[in-house]
Amino acid sequence: MSVKHDHDDHSHMTETEARVRALETLLSAKGYIDSAAVDRIIQTYETKIGPQNGAHVVAKSWCDPEFAAWLRRDATAAIHSLGYISRQGEHMEAVFNSDDVHHLTVCTLCSCYPWSVLGLPPTWYKSPPFRSRAVIDPRGVLREFGLDLPTTTKVEVHDSTAEIRYLVIPQRPAGTEGFSEDQLVQLVTRDTMIGTAVALLPEGVA
């Protein structure tokens, strides 16, 4: 396993982000809000910047070799070409899963998440145990997500920073030859693009 670190600076939190974090901290400590319910509300309302954007990127890379090559070379530009632009202007990097290597992304700050393509991070992604354990024992963490990788598959953990964010490109499932891009989009869940899951099998399509 290798961990890519880029920790040359302290964490960044704006005054506004800190005020939001304070509300979240106090209201959940006092039991007035429920983090899981808040996550569900975001998913319900936020369908424009949610993970379907990332799923579109992935499905297009499966169908269009030129786009896939562009994504490898310059993910920021390739993703922007589909209209998914984050105002924060961070650099994106696409990491491609294969039989030989499985990628997993971690970070503790929600501002270090590629939300223009994945929406907001799930609560567990922001939890300290997930991050620290993902770095120490990624295979164990993946097993808890129901993903038991063969020992021949190397696991690479990528630490997102404020400057660079990762999008995991899962492997295209077998048996999807001839699928349209729209059909393929439905096989790509948010977790596949974080790296805690693999793309759904075609049977899983409703």
Next chain:
Amino acid sequence: MTMLDLSILPDIALSGYEPAFDEPWQAQAFAMTVNLHQSGLFEWKEWANVLSTEVHSGIDRDYYLHWLRALERIVAMKHLATVSELGNCAKAWQEAAERTPHGETISL
């Protein structure tokens, strides 16, 4: 989940029937407000009124900064948390971020 009537909120930017967020904290502030309402802590119309006061306060700031200020106000009005509690906690988060190297867990 029943969708709330967002159209009663003053000046909200909607794309179709959806709120348009520019940054993650905006969605977080929005969703916390909806959750407090769903827990019965205030009526949606009551929220619209508090938000309206901020939006029409004459202060020129981004829409979700008005929203955040209104949320802090209704939280204080309903005695869910005091203004000083919120201020101290926000300050503590910023200090925690400053002493935490990037990539390590920020904790209070």
